Amino acid sequence: MTNVGDNAPNFTLKDQDLNEVSLENFKGKKVLLAFYPFAFSPVCSDELACFKNDLSQFRQKGVEVVGISIDSHWTQKAFANSLGIEYPLLSDFDKHISKKYGVLRQEGFSNRAYFIINEHGKITFKHVMENPATKLDDDGLFEALK
Numbered sequence: 001m002t003n004v005g006d007n008a009p010n011f012t013l014k015d016q017d018l019n020e021v022s023l024e025n026f027k028g029k030k031v032l033l034a035f036y037p038f039a040f041s042p043v044c045s046d047e048l049a050c051f052k053n054d055l056s057q058f059r060q061k062g063v064e065v066v067g068i069s070i071d072s073h074w075t076q077k078a079f080a081n082s083l084g085i086e087y088p089l090l091s092d093f094d095k096h097i098s099k100k101y102g103v104l105r106q107e108g109f110s111n112r113a114y115f116i117i118n119e120h121g122k123i124t125f126k127h128v129m130e131n132p133a134t135k136l137d138d139d140g141l142f143e144a145l146k
Helices: 042-053 055-060 073-083 096-100 138-144
Strands: 012-014 020-022 030-035 063-069 089-091 112-117 123-129
Touching (some): 012 089, 030 042, 042 055, 042 073, 073 089, 123 138
Parallel strands (some): 063 089
8 A cells, every 4th residue: 555655656557548558658647547447438538538638737837647447448548538538547457556556446446536646656645435426536635736
C-alpha cells in the first residue's frame, strides 16, 4: 500500500494507442494518477469527461493526467474515442499496478482513487473512494495542488 510521502511505485503499462507509458516518463512533472473501476460505467464516464474538460487547468498547474483501470487496452481505446480523451488511459489488465498502489478491491477491480505525484516521484496526495459509485470533484484535486 502506498501513502503520502512514499516514492510512487514505478510502472510501465500500455495506453489506448498501445504506447508503453512509464511513470518515469513524467520525471520533473506532476502527475495525477486516476484509478477508476470500469470504462463505460456512468460514474467513470462522467469522471473522465470532467478530467478532459478541465485538462487545460490541470496542465496550467503543471499536472499531467493519467487514467488507469483493469480494462483491456482495446476497451481503453473505445472509451477514449467515445469521450474524445487525449490523455493516456492505461490498461492494468493483470492488476499488478492496482495491487502495488493498494487500490485493488476484493471484487477484482480497482477502487476509484487519486494519487498526485510531485516532480520528484513522491506521493503528495492520496484519496481513495470506498464507494465506487462516488467521485471527488476536480475542485478537490485543484485544492490539493495548491
